Amino acid sequence: MKSKIALAFKNCKREKRPALITYTVAGDNTKNNSLKILNAISKHADILELGFPHNTPIADGGQIQGSSHRALKNGIKLKDVFQIVKKFKKNNPDKPIILMGYFNLIYQNGENNFLKSCKFSGVDGLIIVDLPYPENKNFAYKCKKKSISFIQLISPTTSKERMKKIVKDSHDMIYYISMLSTTGGKLKVSPKKIIQNYNTIKRINPKKNLVIGFGITEKTISSLKSANGLVVGSMLCKIIAKSLKMRQNPVTKLAKVVYNLKNKIL
Amino acid sequence: MKLKIRKNLALIDQHDKNFMYGGKFGGNFIPETLKKPVDDLTNLFAKLRKDKKFLKERDHYFKTYVGTPTPFIKLDNLTDHLGGAQIYAKVVSEANGGAHKIYNATVHCLIAKKAKKKYIVGDTGAGYAGKMLSMAAKKFGLKCKIFMGAKDIKRQRPNVEAIKKNGAEIVSVTTGSQTLVDAVSECMRYWVSNCDTTHMCVGSTVGPNIFIKICAWSTAQISRELFSQVEEEFGKIPRKLKLINCVGGGSSAAGFWNAFMNTTAEFIGVEAGGPKNSRLHAAPLTNGSKIGILHGAAQYVIQDKEGQIGSTESISAGLDYPGISPLHCFLKDTKRARYTSANDEEALSAYKLVSRLENISPSLEPSHAFAEAIKLAPKLDSTEVIIVNSCGDSIKDKDIIKERLGSYTR
Numbered sequence: 001m002k003s004k005i006a007l008a009f010k011n012c013k014r015e016k017r018p019a020l021i022t023y024t025v026a027g028d029n030t031k032n033n034s035l036k037i038l039n040a041i042s043k044h045a046d047i048l049e050l051g052f053p054h055n056t057p058i059a060d061g062g063q064i065q066g067s068s069h070r071a072l073k074n075g076i077k078l079k080d081v082f083q084i085v086k087k088f089k090k091n092n093p094d095k096p097i098i099l100m101g102y103f104n105l106i107y108q109n110g111e112n113n114f115l116k117s118c119k120f121s122g123v124d125g126l127i128i129v130d131l132p133y134p135e136n137k138n139f140a141y142k143c144k145k146k147s148i149s150f151i152q153l154i155s156p157t158t159s160k161e162r163m164k165k166i167v168k169d170s171h172d173m174i175y176y177i178s179m180l181s182t183t184g185g186k187l188k189v190s191p192k193k194i195i196q197n198y199n200t201i202k203r204i205n206p207k208k209n210l211v212i213g214f215g216i217t218e219k220t221i222s223s224l225k226s227a228n229g230l231v232v233g234s235m236l237c238k239i240i241a242k243s244l245k246m247r248q249n250p251v252t253k254l255a256k257v258v259y260n261l262k263n264k265i266l
Numbered sequence: 267m268k269l270k271i272r273k274n275l276a277l278i279d280q281h282d283k284n285f286m287y288g289g290k291f292g293g294n295f296i297p298e299t300l301k302k303p304v305d306d307l308t309n310l311f312a313k314l315r316k317d318k319k320f321l322k323e324r325d326h327y328f329k330t331y332v333g334t335p336t337p338f339i340k341l342d343n344l345t346d347h348l349g350g351a352q353i354y355a356k357v358v359s360e361a362n363g364g365a366h367k368i369y370n371a372t373v374h375c376l377i378a379k380k381a382k383k384k385y386i387v388g389d390t391g392a393g394y395a396g397k398m399l400s401m402a403a404k405k406f407g408l409k410c411k412i413f414m415g416a417k418d419i420k421r422q423r424p425n426v427e428a429i430k431k432n433g434a435e436i437v438s439v440t441t442g443s444q445t446l447v448d449a450v451s452e453c454m455r456y457w458v459s460n461c462d463t464t465h466m467c468v469g470s471t472v473g474p475n476i477f478i479k480i481c482a483w484s485t486a487q488i489s490r491e492l493f494s495q496v497e498e499e500f501g502k503i504p505r506k507l508k509l510i511n512c513v514g515g516g517s518s519a520a521g522f523w524n525a526f527m528n529t530t531a532e533f534i535g536v537e538a539g540g541p542k543n544s545r546l547h548a549a550p551l552t553n554g555s556k557i558g559i560l561h562g563a564a565q566y567v568i569q570d571k572e573g574q575i576g577s578t579e580s581i582s583a584g585l586d587y588p589g590i591s592p593l594h595c596f597l598k599d600t601k602r603a604r605y606t607s608a609n610d611e612e613a614l615s616a617y618k619l620v621s622r623l624e625n626i627s628p629s630l631e632p633s634h635a636f637a638e639a640i641k642l643a644p645k646l647d648s649t650e651v652i653i654v655n656s657c658g659d660s661i662k663d664k665d666i667i668k669e670r671l672g673s674y675t676r
């Protein structure tokens with residue numbers, strides 16, 4: 001049986017467009033709002049990434065740090081993250097959700113325990129920022145056994161040799177980091193160059209779903225639409241921060257922005 | 267499983283193929299982007315440490331630039347005052363720049379040159395790691411950026427001024443607790459974005475494995491010198507010898523103990539106990555913190571049940587860090603070293619006593635080690651020898667000391 005992530009890509013391919021993948025942080029700015037945000041943007045997004053916040057991130061830019069900070073200040077715990085997923089899935093059983101975060105939270109929770117909660121709440125995939133190949137082999141195998149996609153990252157610094165191994169061991173999705181940057185940096189590489197690198201990876205195994213993330217905004221998204229999927233994260237986090245500051249409702253604001261993003265890649 | 271130190275293998279090389287010490291400490295928990303720069307650096311360092319020309323270069327700069335050997339002196343007045351063990355100090359604060367951080371900074375600059383990098387970045391807490399890196403960068407013609415917590419910038423003014431004078435840029439880190447832990451995170455994030463042009467120096471024996479190795483390999487100079495100095499003083503290595511060192515990230519202690527690994531010397535690491543009557547501290551080993559992942563490595567670390575890194579507090583910026591080197595986790599679990607803590611007040615009293623009685627004036631970090639020596643010495647007899655690593659000078663702490671004790675004397 002095809003996974004929900006694989007099905008989402010299949011649908012998009014049928015519609016000849018990339019999958020729109022959003023990233024928001026669980027608990028930003030409250031548990032309730034982050035659930036409402038997921039519900040609202042899921043009408044336009046194909047796959048939802050949900051960050052479980054860590055207070056000592058080594059690869060997040062300012063916007064996502066801000067989101068994590070707001071969520072943690074509101075007392076978000078792992079069990080709340082799973083509650084949010086579970087509630088979301090009750091109304092949207094087919095929309096894939098990918099949790100993204102740092103390994104220490106999983107380590108403290110216990111790998112098996114964590115995966116059990118993933119399964120129970122309906123998580124479809126995991127991105128663990130600080131668990132690269134080959135250190136991730138064991139955990140990725142555990143994920144596979146539970147039919148949870150372990151999503152690996154490839155970066156502009158990744159050697160060809162390594163790329164081949166990562167692609168070979170990949171599950172339903174691979175994530176290409178567009179440039180040398182933490183999340184939310186300004187796109188400092190031309191879209192043309194990014195697509196060139198993207199194609200190099202794609203050629204290793206054209207069947208694999210490869211998405212691009214980091215630095216993608218309304219301005220740049222259409223120039224990258226030949227990819228299988230595009231991730232927009234920091235821009236959304238920034239809009240949440242901005243609407244909070246202007247005392248606007250982040251939920252309606254975000255729904256509108258994601259709708260616009262979608263229109264740019266149709 | 268009982269952990270063991272393997273004989274005839276350097277401490278830094280006691281890891282397995284996953285770079286884990288004792289199968290559970292260390293490793294490389296890093297974002298994919300850093301895999302290649304970390305691998306490149308790992309390969310380069312493996313080559314350089316076997317390269318006779320490079321070793322000669324290192325020794326040359328240690329001798330002419332860092333200043334070796336640093337003095338090894340008997341603290342006669344303190345010994346008499348306490349009336350027990352004989353107390354000595356290795357005065358590492360006499361090294362160029364005033365602390366042990368110069369060894370790591372110098373080696374990193376030499377490596378950065380070999381790697382043909384023009385830029386170097388580093389973290390700092392007490393400001394020494396930043397000061398030394400900015401000094402060495404200037405000497406070796408590298409452009410330097412230092413990440414420092416906003417709270418530390420305020421409380422370590424003399425070192426901040428030194429960094430600026432050396433022409434380095436200071437980036438004030440205003441996230442989290444605004445101390446060393448946040449400075450290291452911010453520095454790593456900067457490296458993620460700039461690893462193609464920039465070399466990163468981690469200021470202590472923490473971070474991804476290669477940084478632990480380079481740092482401990484560099485500070486090992488301290489015990490290489492000390493070993494000969496002790497042999498010269500006593501004719502041999504005394505049977506009852508205690509080597510006491512403060513531990514923040516653990517670079518000073520690792521370097522102080524390294525050459526004595528296969529002797530009967532007892533190693534005592536002193537963590538920052540924080541303010542008396544406070545629940546906050548920076549002593550993960552003493553207080554039984556659980557293993558977690560911080561800055562790319564598994565280690566005992568102050569954290570909550572969820573895995574969020576915990577707040578710390580210490581009067582000494584250099585020890586104010588929630589984690590501890592995987593090397594020390596390994597030394598603790600193999601029982602080769604033991605760890606305890608001294609609180610802020612004990613460190614202040616130790617600073618005061620040593621400065622009053624002796625010609626040296628330790629900064630608040632080594633004052634934690636002196637506090638332990640002061641506790642232990644009266645319980646021991648004169649056949650026992652205690653050596654304390656005086657790895658920093660109190661001048662950098664004059665504002666804090668003035669505020670806490672009313673006046674500052676050196």
Ligand SMILES: Cc1ncc(COP(=O)(O)O)c(C=O)c1O
Pocket residue numbers: 365391392393394395469470471512513514515516517518519583584585629631632657658659
């Ligand atoms: C004087 C001094 N001693 C000790 C330390 C603690 O560092 P480590 O344990 O990493 O050597 C520092 C750190 O900044 C320091 O400045």
